[in-house]
């Protein structure tokens with residue numbers, strides 16, 4: 171009797187049959203791949219077999235090939251030169267355009283102001299001075315005054331600051347200033363100011379600056395307009411905010427935050443005019459362009475940015491740079507950037523250092539609020555050609571210079587400064603040529619708000635400002651630091 175089938179028949183094949191099928195699949199696949207490659211055309215370039223040694227006129231053929239190669243290279247070189255020439259032409263055209271706008275725009279801010287505050291970064295005061303601006307104010311007639319505001323004094327050693335104050339006061343009345351850099355969340359700021367007296371919110375020199383402006387207003391017997399002018403990121407808006415005691419103007423790590431002219435009333439008799447920064451002239455040195463020009467994240471040429479970093483590094487003490495950034499010794503700028511990108515975790519796919527981004531971050535760092543470096547004033551006082559002894563006396567007239575010196579001394583005493591050992595020595599490139607560019611049709615934007623509007627704005631600000639906004643990065647970091655400090659202080663020790 172036949173046994174009933176309990177299970178399904180097994181699908182097992184003999185090895186011979188299985189290998190045969192596998193081989194067939196493989197050859198089919200190869201055939202298909204070859205066919206497709208043939209359809210697409212050859213991908214690999216054919217290897218040049220060279221000239222066989224038996225060929226007649228071999229030497230002549232080789233010479234001709236060499237000549238062809240040379241001609242091709244010459245052509246490439248020519249094209250490169252042409253491109254460079256065009257680039258240069260474009261730059262010159264832009265400079266001319268800026269110079270044309272300058273005549274009108276410069277007139278606008280200077281014309282509108284009774285006093286012009288030229289804001290200088292205390293780390294490189296000479297590099298922030300713009301001869302075109304100083305000449306325009308001192309030679310404008312009409313009794314306009316120019317006052318230098320030495321801002322970011324918290325980033326240079328005390329002795330260096332004193333040297334600069336001594337140097338600059340011989341040319342223009344100079345005020346030492348430290349702006350309040352934490353002015354985002356006003357409620358938090360007020361609370362912290364009241365409880366912990368945090369240095370970020372603390373500004374120094376406000377009393378002194380307001381006093382000299384008010385005194386000048388009194389001598390003129392009218393409300394005065396004060397133009398705040400300077401290169402990008404020197405702290406123009408921060409100074410106005412500090413004088414106002416509130417965040418009236420936008421402040422940011424990136425350069426060129428202020429895009430239009432703005433009016434802020436600090437008191438009944440003083441109107442501050444915040445203006446977009448002076449545009450550095452393309453004829454400036456690479457160092458001046460690196461520190462004083464606006465970095466456009468989309469348009470800036472990465473070769474120019476790299477040249478900028480190279481210029482900064484070559485004007486610094488290498489050992490101090492290595493210590494400041496805690497990186498190993500480096501041979502050149504590219505290596506420095508690669509090491510720093512690795513240290514900061516700025517890597518692209520495959521762990522490749524993101525040189526482009528680290529370059530931009532670094533350039534912002536050098537005009538921002540963190541890196542401490544300092545330059546020395548010139549050994550002897552040489553007046554710029556537009557500044558005579560008479561002009562100096564005219565600029566100092568109506569100001570109580572003795573009082574100003576005392577106030578500056580008080581500011582210096584109250585200041586917490588980095589020691590020279592924690593600061594990088596830097597060699598300035600000297601004054602930077604520039605033009606004040608404001609669009610012809612641009613109007614003054616009145617930022618004066620009523621108290622109610624201010625509180626509304628405040629609430630809105632706290633909700634609308636994106637946490638990811640790179641412009642607010644620093645302020646965010648500060649808030650975070652503050653919060654951490656806050657928590658630390660609240661925790662039991």
Ligand SMILES: Nc1nc2c(ncn2[C@@H]2O[C@H](COP(=O)(O)OP(=O)(O)OP(=O)(O)O)[C@@H](O)[C@H]2O)c(=O)[nH]1
Pocket residue numbers: 321322323324325347348349350351400401402403404405406407408409420421422423424425426427428429446447537538539540644
């Ligand atoms: N440490 C320190 N940082 C400051 C001081 N003043 C301003 N800053 C910082 O410098 C950066 C630039 O300040 P802004 O007030 O935006 O400078 P600005 O000149 O108005 O800049 P633009 O609008 O780009 O021309 C910001 O990150 C500020 O927080 C200061 O006295 N000390």
